[in-house]
Amino acid sequence: MKKNLSLLAITAVATASLAGCGSTGNDLSSSPASASSSASEKEVTINIFHHLGEEAKRNGLKAITDMTTEKYPNIKFNIQAIDYNSYNNILKTKIAAGDAPDIVFGNPIAYRDMIKAGQILDLTGESFFQELNPSALDEMTIDGKTYGVPLDIGAMGIYYNKDIFQEQGLQIPTTFSELIKVADALQAQKIIPFAHGFKDSWTAQADFQADWYGNVSKFPDFFDKVQDGSQKFADSPEFKASVERYKKRLSYSSGDDLGTDYAKSVQMFAGGKTAMLIEGDWSISEIRKNNPQGNFGFFALPFSETASDNILGISAGDAFMASAQTKHKDEVLKFFDSMNSAEGAKAWSDHSKTISANKNFTISGADPITSDIFEYIQSSRTYSFGKAYTLTGQMDAIFRKFQETVGLDQSANVDKLISHLDTDISRLLK
Amino acid sequence: MALAKHRIKRELIKLSFLIPAVLFFVVIIVLPFVKGLSYSFTDWDGISESRNFIGFKNYSLLFQDHNLLKPLKNTLFFWVVTLIGTNGIGLMMALAVNGSGRFNRALRTVFFLPFVLSLVLVAFLWTYLYSEILYPYFGVKSLLGNPHTVMWGISIMAIWKDAGYCMVIYLAALQLVPAEYYEAAKVEGAGLFRRFISVTLPMIVPALTANITLLTGWGLKVFDYPMTATGGGPGNASETLAIYVYNYTFPYNQAGYGQAAAIMLLVLVFAITAVVAGLLRRKEVEM
The missing domain is CATH 3.40.190.10 (Periplasmic binding protein-like II)
Incomplete structure (x- = not known):
C-alpha cells in the first residue's frame, strides 16, 4: 500500500x-x-x-x-x-x-x-x-x-408555517412538552402537525437526528466511546429518552407516512397542508421551489424540558x-x-x-428561513456536532437501520432494539 | 475395429461442440467460485491488496449472527409465496387463453408483457401504485413502507411480473395434450374439475417441473426485487440472503465474510433445488 x-x-x-x-x-x-x-x-x-x-x-x-x-x-x-x-x-x-x-x-x-x-x-x-x-x-x-x-453550514430542526401558528394562536415551543401541546392543539383543529415522508428511509433519520444531535452536546465523546466499547447505548437513559421522543413525534400521522416520499412531504408542508416539517437545511430550496412566497420559519427541535438546553445542532x-x-x-x-x-x-x-x-457571509437579502437558522449561530445557541458523530462504514449503517426500525414500526420494543443495536456494534469490535 | 474408431471420432466431434459452452461456464462460474471459496477463509476487506487466512472464523461468525435470521426468513417467505402465486396464476392464465382465437392470442401478449418490462420500471410502477393510487383512492397504506407487510408487497410485484413467463411454459404443455383425451373423459362423464385433475395435470407435469425448479432458483436467490423496490428497508425488514451477501461484500467492506455467506447461500439454493427437482422428476417417471 x-x-x-x-x-x-x-x-x-x-x-x-x-x-x-x-x-x-x-x-x-x-x-x-x-x-x-x-x-x-x-x-x-x-x-x-x-x-x-x-x-x-x-x-x-x-x-x-x-x-x-x-x-x-x-x-x-x-x-x-x-x-x-x-x-x-x-x-x-x-x-x-x-x-x-x-x-x-x-x-x-x-x-x-x-x-x-x-x-x-x-x-x-x-x-x-x-x-x-x-x-x-x-x-x-x-x-x-x-x-x-x-x-455551507447545515442544521436539522423544525420548519413551521407562521400563518398557521398565528391563526391558531400558537407560540414557538421552547420545551418538548410544549411541542407536544402544539401538536395536540393542531390535531384537535384537524390540522396535520408534521409532514412525514418516510418512504425515503433517510427522512425518518433526520427526525431522530434533529433531536439526538442537540443532546450529544452534553456528551461529545459518546460515539468515540461506542467505538472503543466503553459506551453501550442501553446504558444511556438520555439515548432511550431521545428514541421515545422520536417515536412520540412519529405517532402523529400525516396519512400514509410510510408510502409518502421526501418530495411529497415537502410539498405537503410548503402547500400549507401541515403546520411543521422536521428536516435539514437542505429542504429550504425544496420548500421554496414549491412555495416561493410562503410565510415559513425555522426553530431548533426542543428536546429538553429546560428551554435553555434546546440549542441547535449544526455542522458543516x-x-x-x-x-x-x-x-x-x-x-x-x-x-x-x-x-x-x-x-x-x-x-x-x-x-x-x-x-x-x-x-464573509451576511444575512442581508437571505431567505427568512435561513435568517432564523443564522440567528441561532449569531447568538451562539448552537452546538457543532459534526465532529461528535464518528461512526462510519458498517457501524454507521447499523445505527441508521436502527433508527428506521425503531421509528417506522410503532409496535417495536424499544429496549429490545437498543440491546440488539449494542450486540451488533459489539460484534464488530471483536 | 475401423467401425469403432469411426464411432469414437464421431463422438469426439459431437463433444467438441460443447467446448464453447464449457469454456464460458468455467471462466464465468467455476473460476470465480473457486476463487470466492478461498476468499471466504480470509479477512479480505474487498479493497486492500493484502488479506490474512483466518480459517473458519467467517463461517462461525455467520452462524452466530442473529441478524441472519431475518434475511433467511424473508428469502424463504418470498420463495414460497412467489412459487405458489406465480405458478398458480400462470397456470390459470394459460388455461384461460388456451384457445386459438384472435382474442386469446391478444390476451397472451398482454399477460406476457410484464415479463418483458425492465425490473427497475416494474419497481417504480408498483411503488407508484402502492403510494399514489392505493392510498389516495382506496385508503390502503403502502405495503412497502410497513415492516410487517413489505415482503408481501415485494412478492405481489414479483408474481405480477413473472406469471406471464410461467404461462408461456404451461401453454406449450397444454397445447400438446391431445383433444381425444378430453373427449374420452367427457364421454366417461368427467366434469370440468375432474378432467383438469385426471387429464390436464398429469400431462403437464414436465412443465410443472420446469416452472417450479425455475421459481425455486429465482426465489432463493432474490436480490433485484427488494433492492430496487426498498433497498432492503425499512430497516432490514426486506433484506434477503442475497442482499445480506451484497451488504457485507461491498458497503460493509467485509468481502471475506460476504463470500462465506455467499457460499452458504449457494449450498442452501443447491440443496433445496436438488430436493425439489428430484421429487418432481420422480413424479414424471411414474406416469
Whole structure:
C-alpha cells in the first residue's frame, strides 16, 4: 500500500510539474498567470461525483463550474450525480478500480476509512481556506490535516408555517412538552402537525437526528466511546429518552407516512397542508421551489424540558474533497479557489439558500428561513456536532437501520432494539 | 475395429461442440467460485491488496449472527409465496387463453408483457401504485413502507411480473395434450374439475417441473426485487440472503465474510433445488 502511495505521489508531482510549466503546483497565486500565458494549454476534464438531490444545489454547483471554466477555458467539468443510496458503493468501486473521480462530494468525517487508506488528498495550508469560517474548517480537519472544502453550514430542526401558528394562536415551543401541546392543539383543529415522508428511509433519520444531535452536546465523546466499547447505548437513559421522543413525534400521522416520499412531504408542508416539517437545511430550496412566497420559519427541535438546553445542532453541510488519484491537482485547486471566491460563495448560497461557510457571509437579502437558522449561530445557541458523530462504514449503517426500525414500526420494543443495536456494534469490535 | 474408431471420432466431434459452452461456464462460474471459496477463509476487506487466512472464523461468525435470521426468513417467505402465486396464476392464465382465437392470442401478449418490462420500471410502477393510487383512492397504506407487510408487497410485484413467463411454459404443455383425451373423459362423464385433475395435470407435469425448479432458483436467490423496490428497508425488514451477501461484500467492506455467506447461500439454493427437482422428476417417471 505504502509503495503504491509513493508511486502515486511521484506520478502526481510529475504530472503537476509537466502541466504547470515548472511551477510547483501548489502556489495558486501564480497559476492563473501561467494559465493565461499559455492559452494553448491542454484541455483538462475534471470529473466531479456528487449525490446532491436538490435541483437548486445542482444548479449552484453548475454555476461554480461554469465560473471556473470561464476563468480557465482549458478546464472542463464532467459532473456526475449519483443517487444517495448507492453513492458510497459506486465511489468505493471506482476508487478500488483506480478510476476515482477528481473531486468527490462528501464530508471528511464520514470518509475517514478512505482517508486512512490514503485515497483523499491532503489540502492543508491551501490559500482558499483563509476565506472560510474557522469552525466549519475545523470539521474538515482530521489529525491536523485538512481534507475537505466546505460550502455551507447545515442544521436539522423544525420548519413551521407562521400563518398557521398565528391563526391558531400558537407560540414557538421552547420545551418538548410544549411541542407536544402544539401538536395536540393542531390535531384537535384537524390540522396535520408534521409532514412525514418516510418512504425515503433517510427522512425518518433526520427526525431522530434533529433531536439526538442537540443532546450529544452534553456528551461529545459518546460515539468515540461506542467505538472503543466503553459506551453501550442501553446504558444511556438520555439515548432511550431521545428514541421515545422520536417515536412520540412519529405517532402523529400525516396519512400514509410510510408510502409518502421526501418530495411529497415537502410539498405537503410548503402547500400549507401541515403546520411543521422536521428536516435539514437542505429542504429550504425544496420548500421554496414549491412555495416561493410562503410565510415559513425555522426553530431548533426542543428536546429538553429546560428551554435553555434546546440549542441547535449544526455542522458543516455540503463539502467537497479531492481524490488522491487525481492527475490534475492544479485544476482541482483552481476549482476550489473559485468555489471559495466571493462570487462562488454567493452563487452557492443564492441557489441553495443555505448559510455559506465563507466567513464573509451576511444575512442581508437571505431567505427568512435561513435568517432564523443564522440567528441561532449569531447568538451562539448552537452546538457543532459534526465532529461528535464518528461512526462510519458498517457501524454507521447499523445505527441508521436502527433508527428506521425503531421509528417506522410503532409496535417495536424499544429496549429490545437498543440491546440488539449494542450486540451488533459489539460484534464488530471483536 | 475401423467401425469403432469411426464411432469414437464421431463422438469426439459431437463433444467438441460443447467446448464453447464449457469454456464460458468455467471462466464465468467455476473460476470465480473457486476463487470466492478461498476468499471466504480470509479477512479480505474487498479493497486492500493484502488479506490474512483466518480459517473458519467467517463461517462461525455467520452462524452466530442473529441478524441472519431475518434475511433467511424473508428469502424463504418470498420463495414460497412467489412459487405458489406465480405458478398458480400462470397456470390459470394459460388455461384461460388456451384457445386459438384472435382474442386469446391478444390476451397472451398482454399477460406476457410484464415479463418483458425492465425490473427497475416494474419497481417504480408498483411503488407508484402502492403510494399514489392505493392510498389516495382506496385508503390502503403502502405495503412497502410497513415492516410487517413489505415482503408481501415485494412478492405481489414479483408474481405480477413473472406469471406471464410461467404461462408461456404451461401453454406449450397444454397445447400438446391431445383433444381425444378430453373427449374420452367427457364421454366417461368427467366434469370440468375432474378432467383438469385426471387429464390436464398429469400431462403437464414436465412443465410443472420446469416452472417450479425455475421459481425455486429465482426465489432463493432474490436480490433485484427488494433492492430496487426498498433497498432492503425499512430497516432490514426486506433484506434477503442475497442482499445480506451484497451488504457485507461491498458497503460493509467485509468481502471475506460476504463470500462465506455467499457460499452458504449457494449450498442452501443447491440443496433445496436438488430436493425439489428430484421429487418432481420422480413424479414424471411414474406416469
